[in-house]
Amino acid sequence: MSTAQKSIFITGAASGLGREVARYFANVGWFVGLADIDEKGLDATADLLPKGEYSRHKLDVTDRAQWKKAVAEFAKHTNGHMTVLFNNAGIGAGGPIQDMTDEDIDRMIAINLTGVISGTRACFDLLKNTDDACVLYTSSAAGIYGSAGLSVYSATKFAVRGLAEAHDIEWRPYGIKSRSLMPGFIDTNIISNVDAGSNMSGKERLQSAGVEVSPVSIIGPAAWEAIHGEKVHTPVNKMAKQLAFSARWFPNRLRKQLGLLGGLGDVVQTKPQ
Template identity: 55%
Template sequence: MSDIKAIFITGGGSGIGRAVAVYFAARGWRVGLADVNEAGLAETAGMLPADMAHLYKMDVRDRDAWIASLDDFTELAGGRLDVLFNNAGIGTGGPFAQATFDDIDRTIAINFTGVVNGARIGHAYLARTPGSCLLNTASASAIYGSAGLAVYSATKFAVRALTEALDGEWAADGINVRDLVPGFIETPLLDGVAGGTNRSIRESVTGAGLELTPASDVAAAAWAAVHGDKVHTYVGKTAFRLAFAARWMPGRLRKQMRRGVVTPRD
């Protein structure tokens, strides 16, 4: 088995995936980048050492593509997969009652089923590498259901639950299972919107007075999560505030959500 550690990242064409790729590559890791966005993959690869980046045009909903990509990457990595970063996701927001079923189905399929696919298929590859880690991207929306982000929030709750369950199941296999719980990160994902509104999630978030966290902060948190013992790693002020409020001030948090903390305002 190769001495060079290896990480496979979905959603590697931008945002958090790109930042994590740069961070790990700078520390000598081989990086597999997967995304549906070929141009984004090429841009990320241009930030990494040429001989350490491997690109895969891949939709996380496609199980055959998962197998083909991981087969190829682990062969190039000398048989090892130290980290599988289940990061790909889309941002959708707006009033739930106005959301189209196409938007709902797509959000669930990418944000949760895609993570399930990665975990289920990735297990066999991770189990071959001692001390490996499955790292999932959840969200501060997984702390308390977020008004205006109902389906997105539900998928991230599911990712958090899957992480906790597999942390228990896979301990005997020598696989650590962790997740990142970031607040609102400065990535293209915030440009997404659905549900019959003409405002982006970014506009809704900043309009509510909430801060945006740099993707580079998430990359450092990913490194800490992979090398630490915490199941959930919170990133950004919003995530910590929501965690505190959900535990100690649930009534107040409920009132805030009823006023539409992150929903578009006229």
């Protein structure tokens, strides 16, 4: 890596949003750190990138010791710098909260919230040492207004939204920006499951109900816009933008509309984004 080259460290890089952001940023000349617990998925992501322009890191985001090791390894490739931390790793699991298991709830909070906080802390020194640094969080449209059938997932994404807002203020003295992406439904494996009582995938069921599902290619430009723009939150796709508008100006109407749509938990499975 050259001293002038910018860098991005991506959690959840083995699939979905993380893989696409890795591809996008590598193609514009950034050095990319790929981090995930899924090593086969990391192989698949690495195959999309220019040789010598990435590093690979096995990382369980719930393990603070693994965070420390991965960030130290990344720093060796970047001369102790990190332009962007894409704090993206997350899972989704749905259903009424009374039907969820303790294990599912604890795991989702551990990955989607505690793991995100651990990553922010682990990367702080590298970000502080880098000009125009930014931590980019993956929140969700479910962090704009609570989603029935996805209450715990939604709560973690509200929390991530709060981290982005707080850190954008807290870290101003260090020259570090804080931003969040708030995507609606994106065509990744988090909505690819086929329910036992149906022959339709989650994506197909959403589309049949008139819910927009955007291609994953939308996320690279959105991430670029977020880290270079002035807004803390970037709603990604038409659905998220409409939800943000309605939540601000017509919350009662939005609540009724979401009630008519019903719960969305049955189209989400416990897989990374």
